[in-house]
Amino acid sequence: MMQGKIIVAGIGPGKYELMTLECAEALKNCDCIVGYEVYIQLVKSHFPEKEFLSTPMRKEEERCRLALKEAAKGKNVVFICSGDAGVYGLSGLIYEIAASSEEFKNVQINVLPGITAALSGSALLGAPLIHDFAVISLSDLMTPWEKIEKRLEAASQADFCLVLYNPMSHKRKDYLFKACQILLKNLPQNHPCAWAKNIGRAGEECQICTLGELQNAQLDMFTTVFVGNSQTKVIETAQGKKLVTPRGYEFER
Known part of the structure; x- marks a missing residue:
């Protein structure tokens, strides 16, 4: 029997306009769209004629097999992930x-x-990732917390800008606080930080804060956290405060 194909596509943060043209074209031309039920709802209104298949959270392997089985039947399948399919996808x-x-x-x-949250969140906040940066997930579902601690410690010692995915959930309410405590071993309380929530979706918001303030922030799994490096600063603009990490360009002031 003729085998179909799977396109694994990052749909970006959720807003249709932030989806790549290539991804939108793939969704337009496929037979079937498979994904986590929340992500399906983000694209369903734009492609109402398509067949949609989904699974709930924690059913990732089942979801992947579902997509592969549909492709094995000869269908052209698009398997969607939020952000970029290769970054925690x-x-x-x-x-x-x-x-x-x-x-x-x-x-x-x-x-x-696709556009991952580090990039879409950075654009909302200003320009915090102009220099070297590291991305770390605080979820310990697949990575032991002891290893996450070591990565946080090493990244803060190396003066990276940091992007923290999955900072907090109902079962992990103190993980962001614990992460901030580790960072505070090497960084001051007034170190520039920020967070962006529901990027490209209803309820989008962002805020610039200090590391001391960040440790007590009540965030969720739909929030991405940014921690600057030693050169990161808050700049006043016509649109309000922006978080900027200098690259080192020389310019006349």
């Missing part, structure tokens, strides 16, 4: 499952990039 798991099964060995897999 499921493109890797799709490849792993396909490679481990004879059933899926002939399914063609392609990955399309």
Whole structure:
């Protein structure tokens, strides 16, 4: 039987206008769209004629197999992830499952990039990632907290700008506080930080703060946290305060 194909696509932060043209074209031309139920709702109104298949949270492997099975039937499938499918997304798991099964060995897999929260959040806040930066998830579902602690310690010692994904959830209410306590070993209380919530979706908001203030912030899984480096500063603009990390360009003041 003729095998179909899977395009694993990052749909960006959620706003249709922030989806790449390549991703939108793939969604327009596919037979079936598979994804986490929350992400399906972000694209469904733009492609109402499509077949949609979804699974709830914590059903990632089941979701990947569902997409592969549809492709194995000969369908052209788009498997959607938020942000970029290769940054805390499921493109890797799709490849792993396909490679481990004879059933899926002939399914063609392609990955399309998307705008990850580090980039969309940075644009909202100003320009905090102009210099070297590290991205760390505070979720310990797949990474031991002890390893996350070491990464936070090393990144703060190396003077990286930091982007923290998954800073807090109902079951992990104190993880952001614990992360800030680690960072405060090497950084001062007034160190410039910020967060961006619901980027590109209803309820979008962002705020610049200090590291001392950040440790007590009540955030959620839909928030991305930014921690500046030793050169990061808050700049007053016509649109309000912006977080900027200098690259080191020389210019006349």
